[in-house]
Amino acid sequence: MNSVIPHVSVGKGKSLVVTAFLVALLSLGVAAFGQDDQNAPPPPPRSDQPTGQPSESGMGRQMGHRQMPSVDDQIKHLSKKLSLSDDQQAKIKPILEDQRKQMETIHGDSSLSREDRFSKMQELRKSSDDQIKSILNPDQQKNFEKMRDEQHERMKNWHKGGDNSQ
Numbered sequence: 001m002n003s004v005i006p007h008v009s010v011g012k013g014k015s016l017v018v019t020a021f022l023v024a025l026l027s028l029g030v031a032a033f034g035q036d037d038q039n040a041p042p043p044p045p046r047s048d049q050p051t052g053q054p055s056e057s058g059m060g061r062q063m064g065h066r067q068m069p070s071v072d073d074q075i076k077h078l079s080k081k082l083s084l085s086d087d088q089q090a091k092i093k094p095i096l097e098d099q100r101k102q103m104e105t106i107h108g109d110s111s112l113s114r115e116d117r118f119s120k121m122q123e124l125r126k127s128s129d130d131q132i133k134s135i136l137n138p139d140q141q142k143n144f145e146k147m148r149d150e151q152h153e154r155m156k157n158w159h160k161g162g163d164n165s166q
Helices: 012-039 071-082 088-107 114-133 140-162
Strands: none
Touching: 071 088, 071 140, 088 114, 114 140
8 A cells, every 4th residue: 555645734733633634544544454355255166165064945055146156065964864874985085086177177178069968977976876876775775866866856947047945
């Protein structure tokens, strides 16, 4: 901050008042500058960091903006909803890591049309879901299917512009 402050000739008593005024003015400027940073949006999360806590109505939803949840968040969510054992979690994690890597590749492939990207992502999701279901017991499989059906309904409502906060 390179401000030019004009030299003002004042007496000793007024000098103190002017100095106090300038200090207060500079303090307000610094405080206002600091507030700008508080209102700035947070930086986007790196792919190797968790994206935040998933909400009950959908994983990875943050202030109206959807982001792909981290693998760890997905494991936590599935563990909570399906009561996964440690062994099941260990088997599912590499499936989700591979899915995430492939999803990012598909999402970044600008040579594909939007419809082709969507189709490939659906195929990948179905393949991953089938692999996950093979690890689950029959009760967990039913609950997993129910979760996916509910998610599909929320997506349909979201695309129609309806309320997806069910």
